[in-house]
Amino acid sequence: MTGFGRRQVAEAFAPAPLTSTIEAPPPPPPPSAPNNELRTLCLNQLDPSLVASMPADRLLAEVERLLSEIATERRIQVNLREQRELAGDLVNDMLGLGPLQPLLNDDSVADIMVNGPDRVFVEQNGKVFLSGVRFRDASHVANICQRIAAGIGRRVDESSPMVDARLKDGSRVNIVFQPLALDGPYISIRKFAKRAIDLSKLVEFGAMTQHVARVLEIAGRCRLNILISGGTGSGKTTLLNAISQMIDPTERIVTVEDAAELQLQQPHVVRMETRPASLEGRGEVTQRDLVRNALRMRPDRIIIGEVRGAEAFDMLQAMNTGHDGSMSTIHANTSRDALTRIENMVQMGNFGLPSRSIRQQIVSAVDIIVQIARQRDGGRRALQVTEVCGLEGDIVILNDIFAFEVEGESDTGRIVGSYRVGRGRPSFADRLTYFGLDRAWNSTLEAAER
Structure with a gap:
């Protein structure tokens, strides 16, 4: 079952005080052109076979090092914080579910609902609100959908536009693809508690x-x-x-x-x-x-x-x-x-x-x-x-x-x-x-x- 407490994934039934409203952070700005260039150059230099066999922490360190070298060599203006954020995004794209991965790792999030590239809703403490998470574009959402479907030996496309799947952690996923999804692919994820509730x-x-x-x-x-x-x-x-x-x-x-x-x-x-x-x-x-x-x-x-x-x-x-x-x-x-x-x-x-x-x-x-x-x-x-x-x-x-x-x-x-x-x-x-x-x-x- 899903968890809804801010600190404990098990607190599925704990009510949230109505007097405390959850303020959703504003959506982040779209990636800048230098960041897009840096992302493309970094991906071109990464060996896919090496990426697949490397632990996430080592891959993150390697990507950060590579981004720093490329930025220095190409004289791309990007600060250390932006480099780290970009490295995290790249690792999540390669090994996880892109922008959704931090939400999947967050035990306080119970449900994740993607209504398009820039409208990602989450449920915390029994309340649903618009999060600050966003995808680059509809194609980015579609790529994540394909990765989820491929993980269970299925495919999602215009000929098979609806898929039910399950992630490795047991979370339940529903995907609706074009042409049924009018505003881009839709993803609904129901997370479950990592420990049983008695x-x-x-x-x-x-x-x-x-x-x-x-x-x-x-x-x-x-x-x-x-x-x-x-x-x-x-x-x-x-x-x-x-x-x-x-x-x-x-x-x-x-x-x-x-x-x-x-x-x-x-x-x-x-x-x-x-x-x-x-x-x-x-x-x-x-x-x-x-x-x-x-x-x-x-x-x-x-x-x-x-x-x-x-x-x-x-x-x-x-x-x-x-x-x-x-x-x-x-x-x-x-x-x-x-x-x-x-x-x-x-x-x-x-x-x-x-x-x-x-x-x-x-x-x-x-x-x-x-x-x-x-x-x-x-x-x-x-x-x-x-x-x-x-x-x-x-x-x-x-x-x-x-x-x-x-x-x-x-x-x-x-x-x-x-x-x-x-x-x-x-x-x-x-x-x-x-x-x-x-x-x-x-x-x-x-x-x-x-």
Whole structure:
């Protein structure tokens, strides 16, 4: 998951005070003609084979030395600071992703959005603003796009103008090329934390209370089927990673993802990722293909990074056929919306099942829905922890175990609220008793009510 704190990449859920505005530095001026000349002369003298085999720090020192020699020989007026900046730009272009490399190295940056050569937006502390980073021109952006695509054996051009990719550090990348991109190539990068976040950290960041975290810990330990719902950038993957740490290390876990984002810590994890079709339209492997194959791999749990299509049916089948403790995420605004989306996804698969039959499968499969959101103060919070109780007629009965209620905001602009606790015997009470966690569950809810 991405990090949003200024100093800690892990602080994905920490809200930013609204009273402190982040001032974006003004865009730097375009490169001057002497700098362009110096850049060209330096590139002409560098041996590509030597560059590829040289460590970044040694290459930087070599480029700085070469720039100084060329500037002296050609009497190009450039000061030491400009030489160092130009050397850094050249090394980033040769070994990294050009102007984006400093942003990728900055742990406080969560998302990078390139809307053209001179409009690069970033997200920090839950807020999006225009950065001072810029490319030389649209061709420079296109070259970076080609480098990203080539890194995963793909290509991006007019015949294949959209590409999903993953960087070496696990960051997820989406590229939109001309003619679809009207203002030059677009790049969207979602960065992920370099270290895993657990439930205690989420409590520390204000994403939930200790009682909510304890309930989710119990849910993970007693193998409840959990669906995490929320909008884009709300922290679904981070929360899924945190809950997955409750899985016993002896269990065999199979993960299915469109783009690998999960960071499971258990030793017995089998990771699978979808594959898009080739330019000839062949070779596509969908999430549904992988989920169906996962059932043949003797999994104890199946974790789907995000359910978004007909694989929802296979996910329900897996949850209903002995793979308790399976988890997934889904895009939805409320817990009930999440169930409606699953029903619609199953119907997308043209299975011909009536709505009531689909709802019966959902009720039998899903135990808990966790609704999270990124709120207006920039913080990510768990808004609902909802139990799927059963079916009454054609209506799915839900019970909010926890529901966050906004009470106002603090002097620093942070949202202040508390959790309303819903009591009652859960539909999975027998599971809690089987794992010896029924007393812990009840005592947690009792403490939360005080």
